[in-house]
Amino acid sequence: MTASSPKNGARGRRLGDAWPHFVLIPLTALVLIPVLLVVRKALAPGQGFLTSLNPFDQSWTLDHFYAVFGNTDDEGVWLFGPQLWNSLVVSAATTFVGVFLATTAAYAFSRFRFYGRRTGMNLFLVTQMFPGVLMLIPLFILLGHLNLLDSLVGLTLVYSTTAIPFCVWMLKGYFDTIPKELEESAIMDGASRLTVFVRIILPLAAPAIAVTALFSFMTAWNEFVLAFTFNNDPKMFTLPVTIQRYADPKSTYWGSFAAASIIVSMPVMALFYKLQKYIVSGLTAGAVKG
Amino acid sequence: MGGQVSNKVIFLPGKRRSSFMVAGYLLILGLATWVGTNAINRFQRGLAEDRVLYRTLGHARAAARIMEAGHGQRSPHLIGYGNAVGQNAPDVLRHLVVDMGTTDDFGVARRAETVWSLHGHTGAVESLDSLVSDRANHLATLFEDKDSTRAIRLSELVQVSVAEPNYLRVAAYAPVLVDDKVSALSAALVRVESPVTEAPTGLWLLALLAALLAIGGTIAFPKRALVAIVVSACTLAAALSIWLPEQVDEEVRQHLVERAEDLLKIQSYADSVEPVALVSPIPDREPWSGDGALRLERIPSSLPASAINSLESRIGNDDASVHLHPDISTQITGAPSVDFTLWIIATTALLLFISGPVSKLLQGIYEAPGTYGYTGPAVIGLIVLVIFPFVTGIGLSFYRYHLEGNAYDFIGFGNFAEIMAPEETSDINFWRTLGVTVLWTTSNVFLHVAIGLALALILNRPNLAGRKFYRTLLILPWAVPNYITALMWRSMFIGRDGPINSLFGSFGVEPISWFDDNFWTNFIPNLVANTWLGFPFMMVVCLGALQSIPSGLYEAAELDGASKWQRLKMITIPLLKPALLPAVILGTIWTFNMFNIIYLVSMGGGGTEILITEAYRAFHEQHRHGYAAAYAVLIFCMLLSYTFVTNRITKAAEGAME
Numbered sequence: 038m039t040a041s042s043p044k045n046g047a048r049g050r051r052l053g054d055a056w057p058h059f060v061l062i063p064l065t066a067l068v069l070i071p072v073l074l075v076v077r078k079a080l081a082p083g084q085g086f087l088t089s090l091n092p093f094d095q096s097w098t099l100d101h102f103y104a105v106f107g108n109t110d111d112e113g114v115w116l117f118g119p120q121l122w123n124s125l126v127v128s129a130a131t132t133f134v135g136v137f138l139a140t141t142a143a144y145a146f147s148r149f150r151f152y153g154r155r156t157g158m159n160l161f162l163v164t165q166m167f168p169g170v171l172m173l174i175p176l177f178i179l180l181g182h183l184n185l186l187d188s189l190v191g192l193t194l195v196y197s198t199t200a201i202p203f204c205v206w207m208l209k210g211y212f213d214t215i216p217k218e219l220e221e222s223a224i225m226d227g228a229s230r231l232t233v234f235v236r237i238i239l240p241l242a243a244p245a246i247a248v249t250a251l252f253s254f255m256t257a258w259n260e261f262v263l264a265f266t267f268n269n270d271p272k273m274f275t276l277p278v279t280i281q282r283y284a285d286p287k288s289t290y291w292g293s294f295a296a297a298s299i300i301v302s303m304p305v306m307a308l309f310y311k312l313q314k315y316i317v318s319g320l321t322a323g324a325v326k327g
Numbered sequence: 328m329g330g331q332v333s334n335k336v337i338f339l340p341g342k343r344r345s346s347f348m349v350a351g352y353l354l355i356l357g358l359a360t361w362v363g364t365n366a367i368n369r370f371q372r373g374l375a376e377d378r379v380l381y382r383t384l385g386h387a388r389a390a391a392r393i394m395e396a397g398h399g400q401r402s403p404h405l406i407g408y409g410n411a412v413g414q415n416a417p418d419v420l421r422h423l424v425v426d427m428g429t430t431d432d433f434g435v436a437r438r439a440e441t442v443w444s445l446h447g448h449t450g451a452v453e454s455l456d457s458l459v460s461d462r463a464n465h466l467a468t469l470f471e472d473k474d475s476t477r478a479i480r481l482s483e484l485v486q487v488s489v490a491e492p493n494y495l496r497v498a499a500y501a502p503v504l505v506d507d508k509v510s511a512l513s514a515a516l517v518r519v520e521s522p523v524t525e526a527p528t529g530l531w532l533l534a535l536l537a538a539l540l541a542i543g544g545t546i547a548f549p550k551r552a553l554v555a556i557v558v559s560a561c562t563l564a565a566a567l568s569i570w571l572p573e574q575v576d577e578e579v580r581q582h583l584v585e586r587a588e589d590l591l592k593i594q595s596y597a598d599s600v601e602p603v604a605l606v607s608p609i610p611d612r613e614p615w616s617g618d619g620a621l622r623l624e625r626i627p628s629s630l631p632a633s634a635i636n637s638l639e640s641r642i643g644n645d646d647a648s649v650h651l652h653p654d655i656s657t658q659i660t661g662a663p664s665v666d667f668t669l670w671i672i673a674t675t676a677l678l679l680f681i682s683g684p685v686s687k688l689l690q691g692i693y694e695a696p697g698t699y700g701y702t703g704p705a706v707i708g709l710i711v712l713v714i715f716p717f718v719t720g721i722g723l724s725f726y727r728y729h730l731e732g733n734a735y736d737f738i739g740f741g742n743f744a745e746i747m748a749p750e751e752t753s754d755i756n757f758w759r760t761l762g763v764t765v766l767w768t769t770s771n772v773f774l775h776v777a778i779g780l781a782l783a784l785i786l787n788r789p790n791l792a793g794r795k796f797y798r799t800l801l802i803l804p805w806a807v808p809n810y811i812t813a814l815m816w817r818s819m820f821i822g823r824d825g826p827i828n829s830l831f832g833s834f835g836v837e838p839i840s841w842f843d844d845n846f847w848t849n850f851i852p853n854l855v856a857n858t859w860l861g862f863p864f865m866m867v868v869c870l871g872a873l874q875s876i877p878s879g880l881y882e883a884a885e886l887d888g889a890s891k892w893q894r895l896k897m898i899t900i901p902l903l904k905p906a907l908l909p910a911v912i913l914g915t916i917w918t919f920n921m922f923n924i925i926y927l928v929s930m931g932g933g934g935t936e937i938l939i940t941e942a943y944r945a946f947h948e949q950h951r952h953g954y955a956a957a958y959a960v961l962i963f964c965m966l967l968s969y970t971f972v973t974n975r976i977t978k979a980a981e982g983a984m985e
Contacts, residue, residue: 057785058792064782065800071859072803074826075815138705145701152691153684157706164713165913166966168920168959170942174723174952175716198712201705230697259808262922262943277810284814286930291818298811309806310799316867 079295101296108279108293110271116279124275124301127192128257134197135204135253140246142201143208144234148217158209161202173266180267187273192264196257204249211245212238244315251312255305276301344690345552349545351686352556352678353538356563359674360534366670368524370575374582375522376495380485382589383499386412386515389597390422391501394513399505407600415596418519420496424503425463425512462486463512466500495521529570537563557679564675571671724957728950742957755941757958764919764937767853771918772911774858779865780907784899786866787873798870805863813927816856817842820928842932849933857924861917865910872906873899912973916966938962 080097108117145151146158176195177186185191219241220233228236239246261277268274280301283294309316393405401424412419466484486498496518503511537559544555692699727738746757782801786794804812819826820841828838841848876899884894925931925940936944939962946955 057788060785061782061797061801065797068801068803068859070826071815071819072807074819078818138708141701142705145698149695149698149701151695151698152687156684157702160706160709160714162970163967164709164717166916166963166970167713167717168939168942168962169922170939170946170955170959172713172716172720173943174946174956175719176712178719179712179716194708194712198708201709205705255808259810261810266947277808280814281810281927284817284927294814294818298815302807302811305808306803306806313799313802 075295075298078291079299081292084290084292101292102300105293105297105300114272116271116274119272120274120276120279123189123273124258124277127189127196127275128254130189130193131196131200131257132250132253134193135200135256136246136250138197139201139204139208139249139253140239140242141234143205143212144238146205146209147212148220158206161205164202169262173263176263177266187268187270189273191267192275193257195263195267196260197253200253200256204252207252208242208245208249211242215241247312247315251308251316254308258301258305345545345549347686347690347693348552348556348682349541349686351684351689352541352559352682354685354689355678355682356534356538356541359677360530363530363670363674364527367527367530371524371578372522374578375524376487378582378586378589379495379497379517379519379522380487380499381586382593383497383515383517384485384501385590385593386416386419386422386517387499387501387513389593390424390515391503391513393597393600394424394503394511395505399503399510404600408597411596411599412593415592418517420516420518421514423514423516425467425514462498463500463514466502466512467509493521495519527574529574530567533563533566533570536566556682560675560678563678564671567671567674720956721960723953724960726953728952728954738953742954743961745954746957746961755945757938757961759934760936760938760941763850763935767850767921767925767935767937768915768918770854771857771861771921772914774854775861775865775914775918776907776911778858778862779867780869780903782862782866783869783873784895786870802863802867804860805867807860809860810923810927812860813856813924816852816859817928820852842929844933846933846935849929849935853924853928853935856928857918857921860924861914865907865914868906868910869903872903876902908973912970915969919966920962 077097079101080099082096082098082100106117107115109115146154180186180191180195183191185194215238219237223233223237224230258275259277261275261281264275265278265281268278276297280294280297283290283297390405390408393408394401396402397404409422412422484500488496488498496516498514498516501513502509503513540562541555541559544558545552548555724742725737725739727741746755749756749758785791786798786801791797807815820828822828823838823840825841827841832838839848841852843849880898880902881894884898889897919937920939921937922939922943925935925937926943929935931940931944938958942955942958942962945951945958
């Protein structure tokens, strides 16, 4: 590195400005090509797998999208609509429950000193290490007892609790960076703790909360193992389960898989890009404290 | 680091301390008593169900013995026996005889086809019929397969259905042996009300006594609340360890007498029509002392010895008692007092060690309810849906699950022993899988950090044209749901003409069959997919941390004549550490448990299974619930100690905890 970029000299500077592109362009291509290939597969006729590296050839069709939208079960009952609805409901509910619980808990962990605080925070950290499989069997039994198998409520509860620990840690880190003087002066002026929390802290923490919301949403929107273990009825599936079925090794529909992947990825990718600047600041200020 | 919050201490130990200590103790005491009541009730229910199972088996055997005496014919004796049962034991819904080994007109063997009812029935039995014929078919196959050496478990000879609320329905089967072969199956169906259990008043009295001791002691000596609590807990433990074994012994003795009486009654119905040696009149008094519990009685000696031997060897006596029913198995065959000894020790320990923290929590909630109001919902949700299943999962790892009969046996550390010392023939080898997992985790985390850091350094260069453009595109993999990434990469590698093979082809490389049995051709696609998916996170973390390094530092270093490499080594890397280490720890945990990639890309082919997918396979495909749970417990322990050790070394989380 030292040799290739001398400190001074016009020639050196020009070279120094150019060489990053020789690294960045191929890497960006590596990132993009698989995605473009999926897009092409979704627009190309046939269900076979991809056959070449060139994303820009062949005829194109929207048949796969029509097929995915019109997906029905053996008796002709429309599945795509209900499954999309399930995914939306579960993800929205998970986001709401997860964000609500995580912000309140993180605020208390950040601002109050109380008995059990350290234990509580460690508890949240340790749960990140629980292997999902260990939870699968007891959760299955537990949800069975509560009559919550094949139900959106059951999935929502499980997803929001899995999302909470990460959100709490991230938000707590972010709250720590908000100066306490703001609150103190508000309290001097007669505001209650709750008012302070709702009026001052929440608006200031909006970027971090946005990231938390995105994380909760993605947890629910992208999960398939729990969804296909807990739900048996295709009408109760979420979209990831259906996508995984399209790519089943016994009967693979790569075309439908590609089309459905695009449909499912679009919302999360849009949200992700909308919130990406917060993700960076949230991550650096929060979970991974700089 | 952010502004520190005032260290406002909300909870002050002081004057109310002792009353909260007692309150915490009482709360735990109540909880322990409630758990104890449930355990005792389950034990009683287990005994009661065992009695029903035993009796049903007795009925099935009686009919089988009578048929054997009549050389497999449905003699008048059989009818007479059926009538006697019908008059005296109305809860026996049906006696069935299931014919075996008949052939139809085309010479095709039909099994368990004729179902012949011994006497009229009442109540809803129709729904049981398909259940019965399924099981009868299953047994018929087992009995007819002469070459099989597999022991027939008692749990296969008995079926319990709880489909009807408040009723217990039991079906039991007995083979009818004629001329050295099983000619038919005799089945009995019994429907009884679910056993009612009594509340163990003794237990509640003892708990009340302990509570009074603790309260009284604290009132008398307000400053010695802890002593009062310890005395109370020890008294309770002592009283329980005297009272409970007595009680358990008495119940078991009672149970054995009742069970024997049931069998004598059946014997008397049989005697009224045909004197056959049916059952041993009084079973062993101490079922846990050996092979007493639910032993199959000897087959009458009028049968050829070969038949007796073959059948006896096939119906394993050893595991007979173990597999019958989950609750009964552990309580009747093991020494029952052992379970409760453990329970007493656990309860006492709980009372002594948990009630302290609980009391402090109670005091905190009392004095500052608002504070706990903020954390309460999240913590409760976490306890119910994460901690509770987790603890149950740990418990499960000490059991063996049997798909037939949906039963769990306590086997202690058996699962762990099996994992640690896998048999030669086993297709699951923990140590090999662990090696693969470590290779998988280290190679991934290394690639993530290396690529992420390099890209961050490049993107962080001043005057880089199109920085935003590159960054936007480079974090794309992070935005794609990871199961889609996995399947996408599978589609890239799969097939002779797949994109990767065509790329290689353009360099003149022969197409590679990626997902066959070779380890590396399966591992590399996994690695590629996971690297593609994981580096943006590290890149973003590094980029954020790089931007927070004050540029003045570099300028000062430059003035001091530090080279570029020195600046990287002395400034950038040390200042990145605090941000990078937690990210590496997190990334390691995520990769270690990265289920989706392995499960969806290579599907575990070529031995690329990592621990988490192996555990899932044991659970989902082989239905070895306990074994899978033990696997998961090991994974958890490894991750926990990894985090602990890294934290100790780096103190990475220190800043975040304060």
